[in-house]
Amino acid sequence: MMRREREVPKRVTVALAGNPNVGKSTLFNTMTGLRRHTGNWTGKTVDCATGRCRTLPALQLVDLPGMYACHEAGHMLAEEAEAITFLESGGADAVLVICDAGALPRNLILVLQLMQRTTLPMAVVVNLSKEARAHGTVVDHAQLAERLGIPVYDVEAYDKRALAALAETLYALPKSRQTHTVTREVPSLPALAEDIARSVTHTTVVRRDRVERRRDGQARAERLTSGRVSGYLVMIGLLALLLWLTMVGANWLSDALSVLLGWIEGWLWRLLSGWLPELLLDFLLNGVVRTVFWVVGVMLPPMAIFFPLFSALEDVGYLPRMAFLLDRPLAACQSCGKQALTMCMGLGCNSVGVTGCRIMESPRERKLAILTNSLIPCNGRLPTLSIIVALFLVGGAGSSWRSALWMLLFLGLSVGMTLLCTAILSRTVCRGERSTYLLELPPFRRPRWGQLLVRSVLDRTIRILGRAVMVSAPAGALLWVLSHVTIGGGTILTHMTAMLQYPAAYLGMDGVILCAFLLSFPANELLLPIMVMLYQGGERMVEIGSYEALYTLFTRAGWSEVTALCTLVFVLFHWPCATTLATVYRESRSLKTTALSAALPTICGCVLCFLIYLVSKINL
Amino acid sequence: MKNKTLDRMREGERGRLLALPLEHPLYEQLSDLGWRAGSEILCVRRAHKKGPYAYRTAGVTVALRMGDAAWIGVISSIDEEDRRGV
Numbered sequence: 001m002m003r004r005e006r007e008v009p010k011r012v013t014v015a016l017a018g019n020p021n022v023g024k025s026t027l028f029n030t031m032t033g034l035r036r037h038t039g040n041w042t043g044k045t046v047d048c049a050t051g052r053c054r055t056l057p058a059l060q061l062v063d064l065p066g067m068y069a070c071h072e073a074g075h076m077l078a079e080e081a082e083a084i085t086f087l088e089s090g091g092a093d094a095v096l097v098i099c100d101a102g103a104l105p106r107n108l109i110l111v112l113q114l115m116q117r118t119t120l121p122m123a124v125v126v127n128l129s130k131e132a133r134a135h136g137t138v139v140d141h142a143q144l145a146e147r148l149g150i151p152v153y154d155v156e157a158y159d160k161r162a163l164a165a166l167a168e169t170l171y172a173l174p175k176s177r178q179t180h181t182v183t184r185e186v187p188s189l190p191a192l193a194e195d196i197a198r199s200v201t202h203t204t205v206v207r208r209d210r211v212e213r214r215r216d217g218q219a220r221a222e223r224l225t226s227g228r229v230s231g232y233l234v235m236i237g238l239l240a241l242l243l244w245l246t247m248v249g250a251n252w253l254s255d256a257l258s259v260l261l262g263w264i265e266g267w268l269w270r271l272l273s274g275w276l277p278e279l280l281l282d283f284l285l286n287g288v289v290r291t292v293f294w295v296v297g298v299m300l301p302p303m304a305i306f307f308p309l310f311s312a313l314e315d316v317g318y319l320p321r322m323a324f325l326l327d328r329p330l331a332a333c334q335s336c337g338k339q340a341l342t343m344c345m346g347l348g349c350n351s352v353g354v355t356g357c358r359i360m361e362s363p364r365e366r367k368l369a370i371l372t373n374s375l376i377p378c379n380g381r382l383p384t385l386s387i388i389v390a391l392f393l394v395g396g397a398g399s400s401w402r403s404a405l406w407m408l409l410f411l412g413l414s415v416g417m418t419l420l421c422t423a424i425l426s427r428t429v430c431r432g433e434r435s436t437y438l439l440e441l442p443p444f445r446r447p448r449w450g451q452l453l454v455r456s457v458l459d460r461t462i463r464i465l466g467r468a469v470m471v472s473a474p475a476g477a478l479l480w481v482l483s484h485v486t487i488g489g490g491t492i493l494t495h496m497t498a499m500l501q502y503p504a505a506y507l508g509m510d511g512v513i514l515c516a517f518l519l520s521f522p523a524n525e526l527l528l529p530i531m532v533m534l535y536q537g538g539e540r541m542v543e544i545g546s547y548e549a550l551y552t553l554f555t556r557a558g559w560s561e562v563t564a565l566c567t568l569v570f571v572l573f574h575w576p577c578a579t580t581l582a583t584v585y586r587e588s589r590s591l592k593t594t595a596l597s598a599a600l601p602t603i604c605g606c607v608l609c610f611l612i613y614l615v616s617k618i619n620l
Numbered sequence: 621m622k623n624k625t626l627d628r629m630r631e632g633e634r635g636r637l638l639a640l641p642l643e644h645p646l647y648e649q650l651s652d653l654g655w656r657a658g659s660e661i662l663c664v665r666r667a668h669k670k671g672p673y674a675y676r677t678a679g680v681t682v683a684l685r686m687g688d689a690a691w692i693g694v695i696s697s698i699d700e701e702d703r704r705g706v
Contacts, residue, residue, distance in 0.1 A: 068649070068652035068653065069648075069651075069652040071648060102679060103654075103678070103679045103680055105654050105678055105679075106652065106653055106654035106678060106680065109652065109654075190651060190654070190656060191656075194654075194656075222664060222665065222674075222681075223665070226664075226665045226667065226674060227665070228667060228668070231667075320683070323683070324665075324667060324672055324674060324683040325667065327667065327671070327672045327683065327685055328667055328668045328670075328671075328672065331670075331671070331672075331685060336685070337672060337683065337685075435645070436645045436646045436684075436685060436686055437671075437672055437683065437684065437685035438646055438649050438650070438653075438682055438683070438684055438685075439682065439683045440653070440680060440681070440682050440683075441674055441681040441682060441683055442681075443681075
């Protein structure tokens with residue numbers, strides 16, 4: 001028997017630990033009001049986050065990455081090591097272990113290991129009890145508390161009221177006296193965990209037909225989404241549907257936003273006209289405000305539709321099935337299916353995708369995933385792709401299904417290029433043995449739409465848009481200056497575009513497009529607004545979000561279908577943005593890897609664009 | 621009773637994991653997920669004959685590919701046990 005006694009500090013820090021995908025981040029978000037990424041798949045949380053409890057500010061919570069077990073150093077994943085290091089560094093006053101009521105035996109292994117490994121006071125929250133009950137399993141919490149010798153709470157991770165009550169209990173946890181029977185002499189923790197789980201779980205009386213219907217539904221969904229043929233058909237179908245809905249919704253939203261932002265801009269002109277000198281007014285409204293509005297007008301519509309739909313796929317539990325399907329082609333390229341998860345994260349933001357590569361056990365495969373992540377178009381590039389596709393490849397914003405098919409084709413090209421580059425790298429700079437692959441396939445769950453909308457709109461869309469606006473405001477100001485300061489009879493921008501004209505011609509583009517790619521290095525979202533500004537020679541930008549005005553502007557500048565195609569390919573494959581490069585360096589601690597991660601997509605883009613240019617010349 | 625390796629299981633076949641070499645790269649991870657000698661497993665899906673495969677055990681479904689490791693565990697087929705009345 002062990003006794004623990006600690007003094008209660010004024011501020012109490014409680015670490016949230018547990019197996020992956022048991023609801024740690026959901027509980028953390030509910031208690032702190034913060035918005036950590038949540039979803040129904042393992043490996044979302046790869047770093048620690050700290051937040052104060054909303055109802056009890058003296059209680060500080062730390063959301064740790066998920067871990068299956070406490071292994072010895074050298075046998076842990078990067079995120080597991082981060083969690084253990086935090087617990088052993090004395091950063092926490094107590095530990096709250098979150099368990100899944102439906103998979104108690106394996107969850108208890110970690111609880112018992114933590115009891116052995118740390119001297120911190122502990123408590124357990126049994127989450128997902130309702131789901132377990134629906135499958136006929138009930139956990140006796142009092143008996144579990146008695147067997148473990150620590151407090152056990154039955155709380156759903158999204159239940160605000162119950163968690164407010166739990167906060168008070170957690171605050172008092174460090175001063176609680178705990179007794180438990182787990183010592184280092186226990187011969188087999190898994191056996192003990194199984195024994196405890198067996199003694200505290202009971203089968204509830206639920207209608208057999210209802211349980212069987214649920215099981216059958218899960219099995220049917222599993223068959224459909226992971227079948228050799230049906231799996232790929234479902235994957236392509238779902239992505240096509242998602243892109244079609246994004247295109248339809250974005251067109252509608254874009255029109256509405258165009259009117260709103262145009263009205264605000266007109267109002268700002270009227271308001272400031274009498275107050276500010278003409279030059280300053282031009283700088284502020286045509287330089288800063290127009291660029292910011294353009295970024296909002298271009299980015300918001302596709303993001304506001306795409307993210308909630310993609311989050312729904314995450315919540316349902318589809319992403320691990322996608323990783324299961326893509327493991328075979330990735331294994332043929334000497335990598336593993338987990339890379340597919342990092343690619344999905346990259347679809348949101350490449351920087352997040354690069355950080356997400358921590359879920360990969362093998363350092364070689366992690367490096368492969370980091371190097372190739374930028375080949376997947378992020379949210380900053382998707383709107384540009386969709387607009388150029390709509391303008392030049394389908395002839396207007398109305399043909400949504402054709403736009404969706406083109407987008408699907410470009411997404412397929414990205415995945416294909418990722419596989420090709422992975423195969424080449426694994427046979428050259430990242431040689432080594434292919435590792436084993438193990439990934440938990442979570443049960444399919446119904447998404448909670450309310451929380452999903454809040455999370456995807458507030459967390460992803462607004463956060464990313466905010467970042468883009470923060471970058472676009474100074475970028476707009478800089479562009480205005482570059483387009484107004486003249487040297488030797490031309491503006492700085494004119495000289496830059498003239499210099500780039502020659503190399504750009506061999507890539508099927510022009511100097512302005514290449515200059516826009518260079519200037520949008522801080523954030524990919526800036527590409528289209530910069531391009532528009534450059535074509536207008538620093539004049540007032542065209543109407544925000546107007547497809548017709550854009551088409552006229554580009555065709556007048558000499559754009560053809562070949563120019564559009566080359567630009568689209570270069571949007572897919574060019575150097576990553578500054579944030580992603582900084583993340584690659586942070587994760588790899590290697591300038592060589594960082595340089596390679598920038599060179600790889602750029603080389604792919606240049607080669608493909610040159611080939612398109614050559615083919616177009618032969619045809620002509 | 622006929623024993624076979626894990627990757628030889630057919631879709632829908634139930635088995636019992638009898639042995640798993642300690643030095644196998646997946647040993648620790650599988651143990652963490654609740655796999656033990658004698659655990660019952662169900663082969664849910666086979667994406668390809670070389671893997672990955674999806675198995676269900678201890679209430680958890682996992683996708684597995686054994687990589688370049690020679691073999692993974694020996695299982696006895698419960699379906700066969702049933703047929704023989706074991």
